[in-house]
Amino acid sequence: MQVEDWQMFDEDGNIAVSHMMQEIKQALSNQPLPKVREQLHQKIQELSKKYGEVYDTEVRYRISSRLTAWASEVHDLKSVFGFNSQYWDL
Template identity: 50%
Template sequence: MSDFPKDWAMYEPDGDFAVSEMMREVKVALKNRPLPDVRTLLKAKIELVGKSHGEIYDSEVRNRIESYLTSWACEIHELTDSWNRLSSSYWRL
């Protein structure tokens, strides 16, 4: 996996930092927990970050989160075949 992203399309740098920290935790969970548990964790973390950074609910931010998570999950769980690939809609953000 390449360098960890720092730009999550948040309005302020501290918002991008908060999302980066959240996503680091979620990425670790992808390696150690089943996908439904990761999805539940993600939603709880988004709600927590959203208390101080409401822009986390912006479409562009959610699309970036979904895109990275889908890519990471497919890589970690070796879901590379087109018929066996995870859809970004799985996260239901």
């Protein structure tokens, strides 16, 4: 797994978010989007117990942007449908 810069305060935070995002990316392939969104919110809540900065604006932006791109690719969603990063409600 490749650790990306999610704009967390330290490398441990980036690693934790990277793990979470890999789980969510896998869920995109076999679960409906509302279920994935629910799972995302649960994972963020769990992660925030140790890394409160997961709620930082830049972190949320990076998460929602990446998930939007992945979901659009997996589910072949076009912008015509109005699917955008606001869907994740972060």
